[in-house]
Amino acid sequence: MVQKEKKSPEIKSEAPKRRGRPRSYEPDVALGKALDLFRKDGFAATSLDELSAATGMNRPSLYAAFGDKRELYIKSYERYRADARASMIELFRGEVPIRERLKRIYAAALDIYLADASEPRGCFTVMTAASEAVADPEIRAMVLDGFGELDKAFASCFRRAREKGELPASADPLALAQLASATIHTIAIRSRARVPRKELEAIVSGAIGVLCGPVAN
């Protein structure tokens, strides 16, 4: 052996003068790789060997950084939720007319679900976390929180739209919100079965039509 000479790539981050041997990985990108694997195969079908290979971290480093497999899964899920929220939050907040706003929200969702064109990932919550939720209280709490957050965000949209007169006074914001969430769920599931984006967009556009009434408001 001619010496491995890994050179310890001198991770960029603003050096705070850490004591021991420097890390040869960036926790954030490693977690991103783990997340992608879990999204692809789910919890049980993802092995530590694959996680190790994908992150470039060997097993002990994985444990030191993230804990055991379940903890890594949970941290991946937290990361997924944070990312998803970040890409959606402004769309929910802004002052765009309701139809256009919904259109953008669903487009952002599809961007997440179809990110890898060759192997669509779908939604973490819907594809794997919900399955684990039955038996794992911690995961279940996160899943339920996700449902609640989405329902609330949609409800607030519809409430404001009604106040602005974009929707009839008789509109029920909560019922509309749950259907809007259901539309998120249905495109998440269908995307995983490789339903093409065009079809998913047609579903979205049909849903918006029903939820907001005929275009001529």
Added chain:
Amino acid sequence: MVQKEKKSPEIKSEAPKRRGRPRSYEPDVALGKALDLFRKDGFAATSLDELSAATGMNRPSLYAAFGDKRELYIKSYERYRADARASMIELFRGEVPIRERLKRIYAAALDIYLADASEPRGCFTVMTAASEAVADPEIRAMVLDGFGELDKAFASCFRRAREKGELPASADPLALAQLASATIHTIAIRSRARVPRKELEAIVSGAIGVLCGPVAN
């Protein structure tokens, strides 16, 4: 060992004078047990040992009867679809007013998803088959067929309701159908996260309100 003396329980079915040693299991009930396990844990997390224990068949018998794990999974899924279709088909066909009809359809769906109160199973298609669908063309075809069948069945309901004047002439049966399917999907997912039946029924009832318009038709 005092001799196992299993007694070969003389399975009931109308004896067609089969040649060799009689089976000590009934294929249909064994497949039902396998289905239940796959619904509970998904494909990867269900081991052959567990399948063997649950069906009462030893490993070689499982292979002889159903093939390898993947084939057993697919046969379980076929069985699930057949059962689900059987419990739904008359509800879709009958001549009940649209709101009541939808209410019964969703109630039947919830009966399936929540069958085991202590560990709700959710929907096979949504919880595990869709995940496998990305990588397995055969499973994908079944999943897509399931989506299509459900969409069509709902669309036919809405079309007939429109013809009967239960819905305005402007109603779009396909868009309504996809939202009705989306509602199926959302309660399937939420049920798996132990959302109580009351809440799921509220979602259903809100959805029916939006899809069919205010009760005073």
Added chain:
DNA sequence: TGTTTTTTGTACTATTTCGCATAATATAGG
């Protein structure tokens, strides 16, 4: 009674899996 046929029961193998123990390596501090 003996042969044929079908299924069961046991055990085996090769591989994969998760988690961890231990030693080597690379940095900072004194």
Added chain:
DNA sequence: CCTATATTATGCGAAATAGTACAAAAAACA
């Protein structure tokens, strides 16, 4: 240069896993 600290690298080990070989068992048939 030596020590303390933090991380990497190697690889062990016990358990689980999927699939199969083979003999024993239980029936029909001749």
